Amino acid sequence: MNSTDVHPTGTAAQPVTAAPPGPGPVPLAAVRLPRGYSLRLHPRAATVCLLVLAALVGVSVWALTLGDFPMPASTVVDVLTGGGTRGEHYIVMELRMPRLLTALLVGASLGLAGALFQTVARNPLGSPDVIGFTVGSATGALAVILLTGGSAAAVAGGAVAGGLATSVLVYLLSRRGGTQGYRLVLVGIGVSSLLSSLNAYLIARASFGDAQSAAVWLTGSLNARGWEHVVPMAAALAVLLPAALLLGRPLRMLEMGDDAACSLGVRAEPVRIGLVLVGVALTAAATAASGPIPFVALVAPQAVRRLTRATGPNLLGSALLGAVLLAASDIAAQRLLAPTQLPVGVFTGVVGGGYLIWLIAGRWRGRAGL
Numbered sequence: 001m002n003s004t005d006v007h008p009t010g011t012a013a014q015p016v017t018a019a020p021p022g023p024g025p026v027p028l029a030a031v032r033l034p035r036g037y038s039l040r041l042h043p044r045a046a047t048v049c050l051l052v053l054a055a056l057v058g059v060s061v062w063a064l065t066l067g068d069f070p071m072p073a074s075t076v077v078d079v080l081t082g083g084g085t086r087g088e089h090y091i092v093m094e095l096r097m098p099r100l101l102t103a104l105l106v107g108a109s110l111g112l113a114g115a116l117f118q119t120v121a122r123n124p125l126g127s128p129d130v131i132g133f134t135v136g137s138a139t140g141a142l143a144v145i146l147l148t149g150g151s152a153a154a155v156a157g158g159a160v161a162g163g164l165a166t167s168v169l170v171y172l173l174s175r176r177g178g179t180q181g182y183r184l185v186l187v188g189i190g191v192s193s194l195l196s197s198l199n200a201y202l203i204a205r206a207s208f209g210d211a212q213s214a215a216v217w218l219t220g221s222l223n224a225r226g227w228e229h230v231v232p233m234a235a236a237l238a239v240l241l242p243a244a245l246l247l248g249r250p251l252r253m254l255e256m257g258d259d260a261a262c263s264l265g266v267r268a269e270p271v272r273i274g275l276v277l278v279g280v281a282l283t284a285a286a287t288a289a290s291g292p293i294p295f296v297a298l299v300a301p302q303a304v305r306r307l308t309r310a311t312g313p314n315l316l317g318s319a320l321l322g323a324v325l326l327a328a329s330d331i332a333a334q335r336l337l338a339p340t341q342l343p344v345g346v347f348t349g350v351v352g353g354g355y356l357i358w359l360i361a362g363r364w365r366g367r368a369g370l
Contacts, residue, residue, distance in 0.1 A: 045308035045317065052304075052320045056104070059327045063100045064092055066331065102225040103330045103344070104323040105233040106286040107296055111322020112244055112315060113282040114297030115304075116275050119251055119313040121184045124359060127298035128283040131188025134294070135195045136166025137280075137287035142199055142214055146206045156232060156288035163284035166191060167276055220293035220345020222330050229289050236285040243278050244315055251275060252312045293345045295352020296322050296329075302359070 064076045069091055078084050079092045114127040121131070128134045140162020144150040150158070174187040199218065203211045253266045262268055286293070300322035304314045326344065329351070333342040 042308065042310045045310040045314070048304070048307045049317050049320060052317065052324060056320060056324045056327070059324055059331070060100055060104070063103075063327055063331055064096050066334065067091070067096060098227050098230050099222050099225045099330070100327065101230045102233060102289055103222050103327045105230065105237055106222075106290045106293065107300075107323040107326030108319040109233070109237055109240070109282040109286040109322070110293065110297040110326070111300035111304075111318040111320070112241065113279040113286070114299075114322070115301040115313045115315050115318035116244060116251070116279040116282075117297070118301050119255055120272055120275050120279075122255065123182060123185050124302055125185050125298070126188075127295075127301075128279065129292070129294045129297055130192070131185055132166055132170060132192030132195060133163050133188070133280055133283050134287055134292045134297075135192045135199070137163035137284040138218060138292040139195045139199055139202075140165070140284075141288060142202050142218070145214055145217070146202050146210050149210075152228065156285070159288035160281065160284040163280045163287070164277075166195065167280045171273075171276060216343070217291045219343040220291040220348070221343035222290055223341065223343070225290070233285060233289045236281065240278055240282050240285070241319065244275075244282075247271065247275055247278065248313060248315055251315075255312070291343075291345060293326065294349045295355065296326050296348055299352055299355050300325055 061073050061076055064080075065071050065073055071088065071091070075084060075088060076092060079088050084092070110128075113133075117128055117131065117133075118124055118126045120126065125131075137159040140158040140160070141155045142158075143162070144155050144158035148154065170184065170188045170191050173191070174183040203214050203218075206214060250266045250271045254268060254271065283297070301314060301318040304317040304321050308314055308317060326348070329347050330344045333344045333347040336342070336347075
């Protein structure tokens with residue numbers, strides 16, 4: 001959880017409490033740990049994360065009950081604990097569980113990537129789908145799908161290569177005079193527009209069947225997801241989540257600005273490059289598994305920050321809320337217009353677009369003094 005910080009101390013830490021609750025920073029509590037370590041805990045952030053985790057469990061069980069063969073939650077729990085009939089086991093574990101796990105893993109990856117990029121850019125619009133990294137990953141994957149007809153592994157590699165190339169381009173173009181948040185966002189929006197045009201060109205050149213498949217993939221969908229999508233996504237998150245958490249402390253220092261971070265012993269540029277690489281890898285892995293799903297990376301970190309009122313990037317909370325948001329969005333996409341099923345990217349695009357309008361309008365009113 002990014003709301004905690006473990007650091008070596010010379011003496012045993014004593015329980016302390018910071019400023020009283022109010023509109024400012026939330027209280028901190030220091031807890032003694034073995035071997036001379038102390039743990040700084042934000043009680044409100046910890047409570048929020050536990051509540052989000054409980055919501056994740058509830059949404060997951062609910063998702064497993066829905067489908068052409070509805071099941072009560074008790075039957076789902078029975079299957080998950082080793083009971084149930086062979087037919088119930090097949091429906092839950094082979095048909096519904098892979099889709100659910102893909103949604104949770106992709107949502108967690110996008111929420112975590114959004115928290116990284118928004119903190120690096122020091123801008124709430126600095127999410128991978130706004131600054132072009134998601135579109136770049138989609139371009140790489142589309143090139144493999146339409147030009148080579150590669151396997152799923154080749155598509156994943158193309159998504160990673162496309163996201164990495166886009167991040168390098170955006171970073172270099174926004175580097176002049178030192179990387180600034182607003183410049184990173186503006187350059188990213190421009191690159192995203194160019195890559196969207198390139199994607200449209202690739203689809204226009206393709207055959208009708210390939211173009212139709214590519215257009216469906218570009219909407220972002222969790223339909224027909226199996227264990228072959230779950231395993232690579234889980235492996236990627238198992239590597240990238242610890243890497244992101246390890247970079248959490250220097251990331252909090254970067255929020256104060258490069259000069260302040262350097263004075264505290266943080267090498268700003270190498271840390272920033274490492275964070276961008278981790279964020280791009282998370283975005284590319286999620287895009288390869290489900291196609292480009294918009295706005296989860298934008299909404300989850302901002303919602304967690306408002307709920308916890310904690311300083312710092314809120315990495316673990318963003319990952320948990322991203323998982324809940326995408327799983328719940330997939331349920332809504334399946335059930336709102338049943339029997340017609342919408343791609344989940346369509347639903348998140350509608351909700352996220354409304355949130356983006358509200359966010360920009362709120363910032364404009366604040367600057368205008370309204």
